[in-house]
Amino acid sequence: MTTSSNQVSSIPNLGKQFLAQELTYAKLIPALRKAFASDMVAPRRHVHTLSENPASTLLLMPVWQTHGTTGVKLVTVAPENNEAPSVHAIFILFDTTTGTPLAMMDGEELTLRRTAATSALASAYTSRADSEHLLMVGTGKLIPYLATAHCQVRPIKVITVWGRSQEKAEQSLHAILEQRELPKNIQLSVATNLSKAAAQADIVSCATTSSQAIVMGHMVKAGTHLDLVGGFTPNMREVDDTLMAKAQVFVDTYAGALTEAGDITQALANTCLERSSIVAELAELVSGEHRGRSDEQQITLFKSVGTAIEDLCGANLAWEAYQTSMVRSI
CATH class of the missing domain: 3.40.50.720 (NAD(P)-binding Rossmann-like Domain)
Structure with a gap:
């Protein structure tokens, strides 16, 4: 099985500013109402201890729609990291049918x-x-x-x-x-x-x-x-x-x-x-x-x-907004 070396690097990275602009509560709250009534599947998150001294944890939160998109949020927690934020997070969005990576997103802003x-x-x-x-x-x-x-x-x-x-x-x-x-x-x-x-x-x-x-x-x-x-x-x-x-x-x-x-x-x-x-x-x-x-x-x-239902809901909104902005820029 082979994968294009630039497949992931070429996908858009939707940052904090873009998410803050597009994920307004006026859009996000009603979207979540629909998401919780939908067929999204979100298994319990995986929690792995990477190190006990110093403390370091990895969380993986997968979620998918049978017909739609799939996503996973990756979170690292290092409480003793005093020189940088103790929590880092990214979200990766895929097309469920083809498995194609669609976008990366700032996990912290999405989560907040x-x-x-x-x-x-x-x-x-x-x-x-x-x-x-x-x-x-x-x-x-x-x-x-x-x-x-x-x-x-x-x-x-x-x-x-x-x-x-x-x-x-x-x-x-x-x-x-x-x-x-x-x-x-x-x-x-x-x-x-x-x-x-x-x-x-x-x-x-x-x-x-x-x-x-x-x-x-x-x-x-x-x-x-x-x-x-x-x-x-x-x-x-x-x-x-x-x-x-x-x-x-x-x-x-x-x-x-x-x-x-x-x-x-x-x-x-x-x-x-x-x-x-x-x-x-x-x-x-x-x-x-x-x-x-x-x-x-x-x-x-x-x-x-x-x-992770909440994450995929927000990620779908952001992805739709990105696609719309690309069409407008043509």
Whole structure:
């Protein structure tokens, strides 16, 4: 079997700027709604330890459509790499029928945007329609993306940012202000007291790498929606057992959440969360099989660990935009 030496090198490389321009939330959120109701196949991601000292991990996330495209995201995680970003990612898109490589894409920008859009899609079914106050918990790269995406599906008027470091929280606040898709006239502030901020919020979105609960059950009011994005391993937690016990829980996929999400797996093991309390995955929400929130007083919780379905959805949008731009340039 032979392969042209320049086949891969000649395919377009769609970078961060192109993806940021083309993967708007106005396009991405409805595209994800269709993707989760489609026939995309996404096996559980492969996780390989490359080195224990220093720590280094390789993740492979394959996904395909029988009639359409195939993709794989390659991610390296090196937490001890202090001289460069600790996470690197690329996405490669193929034609499923012919196997031909079509494009390479910046995996980080693709991941940030599809993750935020997925949380917003879930919120459209699970948060109160009149939600106006959004609390962001964390100070990482996802925060401005999540904050902006949530504003696309709910009439957010106030965004509060809380982090362990007030300086980093202020930096996150400024990063939110720089988002071109952020609606005008949003009030932004940094919270110094998490408990008070959570008690005032309609939506609490967490994107941290914490191994211990940060948001506690006694902090949130009736009707609050929790969006948990950060904890993606069984030893990570963002909320406590008390909150898990009182929440109606939704997940992006059962396969991922029931095995990888510490907020889910630990709560199930502690018996404070019953399996029956995990009422729907995103595919069931978008198909209408489950209506989502049914009571204005419910505390709802969406747990996301990420699925390659989201990656392929965003990659298809970007590829279509690239093809259109090439036609226009002729």
